[in-house]
Amino acid sequence: MSYLLKKIAKLSILHPRKIIFSFFVLFILGIILTGRIKIDTDFFSLFPKEEGPLKVLAENIKDMGAFNHIYFLLEAKQDKNSSYLIKKGEQFVSMLKEIKINGKSPFTQIRYKRTDFANKKSFSLWAYIFFRHPERFIEKNDIKWIKRKLTSHAIKKELLIDKRLLTTPFSLKIKDFIKIDPLGFTKVIKRRVETTSFFLSDKKNDYFLSNNGDMMLIQTAINIPPYDMATLRRLLSHIKNIEVKLKDIKIGITGGASIAAAQEKVIKRDILITITTSLLGILLLFFFAYRRWITLFFIGFPLIIGLHLTLGSAYLLFGKLNILAAGFGAILMGLGVDFAIHLYDRFHSERAYGKTSEEALIISLTKTGSGVITAGLTTIAAFLTITISDVRGIQEFGFMVAIGVFFCLLTIIFVLPSSLIILDRHHEKKRGKAYIESIYHPLKVLKPIYIASLIRFHHRLVILFFIIISIIMGYFSLHVKWEKDFRNLRPKEIDPYQVYEKLIHNFRGGYEQAYFVIKAKNMDDLLSCEEKVISQLKKLKSKNDIFSYFSFSSILNSKEKANKIKRMLLEEIDFKKAKEDFINEANNLGFSVIYFDHFLKFFDNIYNNYDDFWEIMDKKETKELLSPFLVKKGTKVKSVITILYKGGEVYSKKLESALTGFNGKITGMDFVNNQIDRMVKKDITKFMILAFLGVIFLIVIHFRRLFPVLLSFVPLFTGILWMMGLLGIIGMKINIFNSMVFPLILGIGIDDGILILTRFRETGNNDWETPLLFTGRAITMTSLTTMIAFGSLISASYPILSSIGFIILFGVGFCLLTSLFLLPSLLKEFVNVRNKKIESR
Numbered sequence: 133m134s135y136l137l138k139k140i141a142k143l144s145i146l147h148p149r150k151i152i153f154s155f156f157v158l159f160i161l162g163i164i165l166t167g168r169i170k171i172d173t174d175f176f177s178l179f180p181k182e183e184g185p186l187k188v189l190a191e192n193i194k195d196m197g198a199f200n201h202i203y204f205l206l207e208a209k210q211d212k213n214s215s216y217l218i219k220k221g222e223q224f225v226s227m228l229k230e231i232k233i234n235g236k237s238p239f240t241q242i243r244y245k246r247t248d249f250a251n252k253k254s255f256s257l258w259a260y261i262f263f264r265h266p267e268r269f270i271e272k273n274d275i276k277w278i279k280r281k282l283t284s285h286a287i288k289k290e291l292l293i294d295k296r297l298l299t300t301p302f303s304l305k306i307k308d309f310i311k312i313d314p315l316g317f318t319k320v321i322k323r324r325v326e327t328t329s330f331f332l333s334d335k336k337n338d339y340f341l342s343n344n345g346d347m348m349l350i351q352t353a354i355n356i357p358p359y360d361m362a363t364l365r366r367l368l369s370h371i372k373n374i375e376v377k378l379k380d381i382k383i384g385i386t387g388g389a390s391i392a393a394a395q396e397k398v399i400k401r402d403i404l405i406t407i408t409t410s411l412l413g414i415l416l417l418f419f420f421a422y423r424r425w426i427t428l429f430f431i432g433f434p435l436i437i438g439l440h441l442t443l444g445s446a447y448l449l450f451g452k453l454n455i456l457a458a459g460f461g462a463i464l465m466g467l468g469v470d471f472a473i474h475l476y477d478r479f480h481s482e483r484a485y486g487k488t489s490e491e492a493l494i495i496s497l498t499k500t501g502s503g504v505i506t507a508g509l510t511t512i513a514a515f516l517t518i519t520i521s522d523v524r525g526i527q528e529f530g531f532m533v534a535i536g537v538f539f540c541l542l543t544i545i546f547v548l549p550s551s552l553i554i555l556d557r558h559h560e561k562k563r564g565k566a567y568i569e570s571i572y573h574p575l576k577v578l579k580p581i582y583i584a585s586l587i588r589f590h591h592r593l594v595i596l597f598f599i600i601i602s603i604i605m606g607y608f609s610l611h612v613k614w615e616k617d618f619r620n621l622r623p624k625e626i627d628p629y630q631v632y633e634k635l636i637h638n639f640r641g642g643y644e645q646a647y648f649v650i651k652a653k654n655m656d657d658l659l660s661c662e663e664k665v666i667s668q669l670k671k672l673k674s675k676n677d678i679f680s681y682f683s684f685s686s687i688l689n690s691k692e693k694a695n696k697i698k699r700m701l702l703e704e705i706d707f708k709k710a711k712e713d714f715i716n717e718a719n720n721l722g723f724s725v726i727y728f729d730h731f732l733k734f735f736d737n738i739y740n741n742y743d744d745f746w747e748i749m750d751k752k753e754t755k756e757l758l759s760p761f762l763v764k765k766g767t768k769v770k771s772v773i774t775i776l777y778k779g780g781e782v783y784s785k786k787l788e789s790a791l792t793g794f795n796g797k798i799t800g801m802d803f804v805n806n807q808i809d810r811m812v813k814k815d816i817t818k819f820m821i822l823a824f825l826g827v828i829f830l831i832v833i834h835f836r837r838l839f840p841v842l843l844s845f846v847p848l849f850t851g852i853l854w855m856m857g858l859l860g861i862i863g864m865k866i867n868i869f870n871s872m873v874f875p876l877i878l879g880i881g882i883d884d885g886i887l888i889l890t891r892f893r894e895t896g897n898n899d900w901e902t903p904l905l906f907t908g909r910a911i912t913m914t915s916l917t918t919m920i921a922f923g924s925l926i927s928a929s930y931p932i933l934s935s936i937g938f939i940i941l942f943g944v945g946f947c948l949l950t951s952l953f954l955l956p957s958l959l960k961e962f963v964n965v966r967n968k969k970i971e972s973r
Contacts, residue, residue: 134498141497148550162440170452185803195763204350205384214345220381221348227374241353245338259312263734265745267698282710288717342638384631391628402928407461413920434547438540454525466921468540470914471504477910489556503890506834507883508541513826521815580908591957598954605857615865623929644779646800651770659690683773684761711735812868823875844885847955851947870935881947884911900959915948
């Protein structure tokens with residue numbers, strides 16, 4: 133490695149401008165590619181979807197168009213009754229219908245009532261379907277009710293009510309409805325349709341109102357593509373303007389589309405804030421240490437090149453960044469700057485002690501450079517182990533950081549030396565050697581002189597102190613808990629999430645949702661399968677194991693069930709006589725029988741076997757009603773039964789056990805959590821072992837002796853133990869995302885020990901103080917910059933990122949403390965013991 137680094141040093145000395153120009157061209161190319169990259173706000177895209185509940189849920193979200201759903205939660209800003217809220221809700225709906233984007237309405241569906249039978253066109257279609265195929269809607273319990281409705285007395289009573297209504301001022305509005313269904317049979321459909329809403333609301337009216345009447349729910353579907361955020365933002369802007377016009381009504385917005393828009397905004401903000409704060413913090417610390425403004429260029433330029441080359445590569449490989457990418461820039465800043473600090477610090481020290489630029493550069497690259505490259509490779513190895521994860525988001529993240537570290541290492545090894553040579557030659561030519569000598573002077577900033585003094589006189593007390601604290605932290609580390617529900621990792625301050633929680637509490641009673649997905653070749657097979665599942669769900673409901681369920685079969689009967697209903701109807705009711713009774717009573721009351729011609733066909737249709745039911749059902753109005761339950765894909769169909777239950781492991785297991793064996797698959801957040809939990813725990817074990825083995829392999833190659841290899845792990849393991857103890861003390865949980873940083877801490881934390889031991893070996897394994905005073909300053913700088921970079925993630929809105937920032941901040945911080953105090957103390961003890969052995973000889 134020294135031979136290769138010496139060649140790079142000579143290349144930088146001979147052709148510095150060509151190197152800078154070459155990397156500048158790559159930088160411009162990286163910027164062009166970076167501008168094309170998109171942000172993926174889909175949380176489920178982070179995970180593999182090859183099998184299990186996660187795959188079923190992801191398919192369900194896609195097929196049901198969950199992204200295209202927007203829910204509006206209307207609340208009166210002052211105490212108002214439900215009638216006022218309904219009035220404002222109707223006004224809001226009319227305003228939604230007036231919105232035009234690119235000349236078209238963005239809404240494909242707006243629903244704020246259980247049924248829409250007030251619409252004549254919709255009512256007429258459903259009545260026609262019912263009277264042609266009544267057996268598809270009537271249940272066994274309805275037969276007695278229909279039989280009573282078709283007695284002569286009941287017919288007469290119902291027609292008298294109709295006649296009275298036709299004499300009221302409302303006759304113009306209701307006459308067509310009476311003409312279509314004079315006996316009110318379509319109440320059967322209305323009753324069944326009312327049971328299909330996923331949302332629990334006040335049963336006293338037809339609107340979606342909360343039980344106390346202070347909230348109104350409006351469900352919509354939009355035709356805006358998932359990644360067309362610009363159009364979506366225009367729509368949300370229109371809705372905000374409506375809220376301003378309504379004045380005393382507060383409009384909460386949630387649903388897949390609004391959450392995606394809010395997430396994109398938060399992710400972009402987090403990326404900007406974390407990268408900016410980490411870069412500024414790093415540069416200010418660097419300026420504080422070296423007091424030269426130009427050094428900010430030495431650090432900043434290679435880092436920015438490495439960042440853009442990485443983002444450009446991410447575009448070519450993935451085309452988009454996932455949610456974890458919000459912290460990518462800060463992480464890369466923290467990792468990449470370490471390499472530059474070690475090289476520049478060694479170069480500065482050599483120049484301060486009289487070496488020429490060329491000599492200082494060769495020494496820096498061949499001596500410190502080997503440790504820097506080994507440290508860089510251990511970090512890359514640690515992140516590459518993450519790429520074997522079954523979690524897709526972690527795979528992409530690990531690969532991006534690995535190639536990012538590689539690009540930063542590459543640019544710093546070439547660009548930094550070339551920049552230093554160009555600058556020194558420029559100053560020497562313009563201002564002379566005296567000026568150069570005034571720039572490079574021995575540095576005392578961040579030099580651990582007092583630590584060296586403490587260790588010189590009390591190194592055994594330091595070792596004892598670390599042993600005692602490690603025992604205490606080891607105890608508290610046993611209390612660290614695992615965060616199983618990844619919904620707790622969502623940013624709390626995103627408005628659509630808060631509105632969603634309010635919606636769940638007020639319109640779903642706080643119940644958890646599960647989905648049972650059934651696939652079949654045709655509609656009737658689908659309904660038959662559903663009816664068998666529903667029979668099992670009824671048993672669970674009777675035991676209070678579930679609260680409720682909503683399904684395709686809640687509206688319609690399968691062909692098999694419909695045939696049974698039809699036989700029972702014909703056995704119980706004489707429809708020919710019922711028709712005669714209706715005609716007689718209508719004539720007696722002065723009605724023209726022709727007026728009810730459409731309705732009278734019902735009495736004849738019951739005796740016929742029409743085979744056109746699904747053809748008639750293939751209308752827009754019926755599709756909208758069935759869309760929450762039904763998906764057609766080519767010749768195959770899929771239905772989704774939505775189940776409300778208390779949630780948690782006990783009830784989810786009961787539900788899963790009860791539905792095992794049926795032709796379908798169950799999914800839901802509880803089931804997905806369990807799958808991801810198993811997946812990630814397996815991953816952690818897998819890539820921690822591989823990361824550990826990879827790091828050991830690289831260290832063994834570097835040191836080629838067992839003692840320094842073992843010693844390099846002491847500060848690392850002690851630092852990790854302290855960090856785990858702190859998590860146990862403050863109660864922070866390990867989750868599926870921050871758990872992946874343990875290989876990262878392994879890769880970063882080991883660097884300090886490697887660099888101190890490398891310098892210790894340069895002294896002939898006889899001087900513990902020089903590595904502490906010189907390399908100690910460099911690792912203090914690198915650790916502080918890493919802590920600043922990762923610490924910036926704590927301010928991120930996503931708990932995913934803030935917890936990662938917190939763990940790395942203290943993990944790296946504790947590794948620094950152990951490297952500065954514990955490792956030199958152990959080295960001093962080693963030197964003392966060896967010297968005593970030599971003296972005893």
